[in-house]
Amino acid sequence: MSSAPSWHSALAEIVGSESVAADDATLEACAAQGVKPACVCTPGDVAQAAAAIKFAAERKIPVVPRGGGTAQGIGHAPPPEALTISTRRLGGTESPAHHGLQHEPADMVATVPAGMALGALQEALGKNGQWLPLDGDAKATVGGLIATDHSGPRALGYGTLRDMVLGMTIVNGDGVARKCGGKVVKNVTGYAMEKLYIGSLGTLGLITEVTVRLRPLPIGRRVWRIDAANCRDCVAMIRAVAAKNLPLEALRGSTTLPSDGTAAWPVLVSAAGTVAELGRIERELGAAIAPAEAKSVELPEGRGEEQALGTPNLRFWCSSALLEPVLELICVAQGRLDFGMNSGAAAFPLSAEQAAKISATLVKLGANFRWENVQGLKIAEPFGPPRPEWALMRQIKAALDPQNIMNPGRFVV
């Protein structure tokens, strides 16, 4: 039986005892990269979340925000003896169904509590024929997807979260709840603070609510598979298809789909539209890749590269000219791949030595990358070598989290 931290009861008095837990089972369930928190707080509203963070700031207790727990392998390990603040009562699994969701179909906008899972959100939006055009784990929360700047294959067609998030409410590291952005689709009213929080890995505050722009559900959708024999052919196919500038949702190469034994490098092409548009796209695809063939395939809804790869260990971004060398570098290390023209993800069993070699080569090539889910490897620089602009980022963190309690040491700041 682990002992609750000394500040457990003081925190319970502030946010309510029902909001604080320090039993073994809860701590174990909230462990990240093998590190268990000292205590878990589940605020039921923004005021409670702010009170908890203010309490932590006064005592300099590190705070680890937690959503669905699906992306805890990103970044350095969390600090020990931390207070984990879970959003599961902010629209999450412990909230009434769709509690706090404000969907305005006529505006094609929704304001979503941060703890709401992507799957639940899509289901609710779908009732009015709309969706948030993002692939991801159905259990991942909207707040968590934004904090990790999650992006899936359909970013090609719909952009990334930076293009979807219009505003949010966040409790910064000083325990103050703040709004930024708005609920309108075009906005130059003060600084775009929401951009700063997308992908900030919980280091600037706890996101409690977000407003996102939505899309109508596609009238129809088709996915085609093109079988390429090797890496070079696969990249060439992707280039040929991309050069057509068709309105595609996704264009991905991979080494992971169960193949029928004929090809190890399938290319998947996804498009949405009317029957006439999809027919046209199919003809154009055929012309782009002849004599190869594009076969229609069925894929599970919302399939992202995670499901294709299992748990990815490396994400990379590079110019199209570097795609082939980067893919080959990963193949040599027996990595499985999922990639588009300028980015990709890989999963492999690899040694610390191999990882270091891959990092060094990616740096040399000028690619951006991030290691994740590699806690056994003790990678010192999961985000690559330090960059000059990180100094500014550290100062921004100090401005919004003066006691440095929000996920300290987890990101590049």
Add this chain to the structure above:
Amino acid sequence: MPALSPTLLDALRKAVGADNVIADPDELLTYDCDGLTVHKALPGAVVFVHSTEEVQAAVRACSAAGHPFLARGAGTGLSGGTIAFDSAVVIELARMNRILEIAIADRYACVEAGALNLSLTKACTPSGYHFAADPSSQGSCTIGGNVAENAGGPHTLKYGVTANHLLGLDVVLPGGELVHFGGPPAGAPGYDLCGLFAGSEGTFGIATKIWVKLTPNPEAVKTQLAVFSSVDAATRTVSGIIAAGIIPAALEMMDQPLIRALEEWQHFGFPLDAGAVLIIELDGLRDGLEPLSDRVAAICREHGCLDLRTARDDAERVNLWKARKQVFGAIGRLSPSFYVQDGVIPRSKLPDLLATILAKAREYGLRAANVAHAGDGSLHPVILFDDREPHGSEKALACTSEIMLAVVAAGGMLSGEHGIGIEKLDFMTRVFSEDDLDAMRRVREVFDPRQLCNPGKAVPARRGGEPGVQPRLPFGVTQAHA
């Protein structure tokens, strides 16, 4: 703040060459305001820069002297973002106008900050691409200015504003250091400083090199003019189109006063008896356009559309857009003075808000005209007044203030495209709490701890003031004399 010191003037001349500095008050007059013409202030000097190194040198000279400075592109901004208070030094980027790289394979371009928006699109046209942000001023505005104001335009409805197309920036910080934010490639580790910089109105530093995404030109475009008897019918049609899940490339509205002004000015062929028109542009694959267009036509008819005309060829299409983009030029025919406002509301609130605007104008005995990027809920109400009449300006000011309050009450924001500048500083507390604003100020202080880089813009000073920053002019009136 004292006038520009002779020592600083010398230092600036050394930094960029004496030929590239103007400090003569007569010559400086050209730079005493931007598109918000009522507020004027004479800069201490204007410095023409030709390279990032020159920007750094000029910034370092100002920084060493503790003297305020600001970047200026084409000066087309509409919220007073480049007005040089306190004899600030204007760093004029218009001569840094080169397009440095067009990388079609990776669909991006790299330009100097002073490159014109339209030059980039023209440079990419042979390859079949364009830069998506297309403000009305695109023929004269710079991409650096677009970044500073996070500029939009009609086609941002489908394609997004400047921030959605921004990949990377080279920025000279207010201390003179050069940093790089973002990509390409994407995925740069750390906070999205590039996204944060967009719309920061020149208060974080001076972007000198900009990497933007290029957007493929659509295969087919269909542009239509839908004629309605009233503004209400037109705006309900807009709401109907959006609610049906249709995202046109552009969906613009103009009301009767503007239609008439355009017709009187240049004969574009608009129906003079129309209460309002919509310009509806659909684009995409040829194969999908007709069915989509049929759906839009049905929604138009449902809302009492009187006439739906289709541009028959490129020339007609270009003409329609020319009319739309020159609308502000025509307004001078309607009234001795006018005030163009900018606000943005949830798009479903459009019919109610436009009715409110017209009612408010009537209350003040003024006329109002409306042009809107209607599909985005982005409004540009125009209040017509005569500043020669007693209290003419005051009435216009009071009326537009009430309109802004109605925008806020409808769940909208103070600016969709023009920015806060100095124009709307006093309104910021209507949409943000002191705590919200304080986070913005803290971030600003990280970039510019001494408040030298375009001080007094975008975010209001703390209550009680801040060292070195004087209280600014109140929410003011833009006048343009015919």
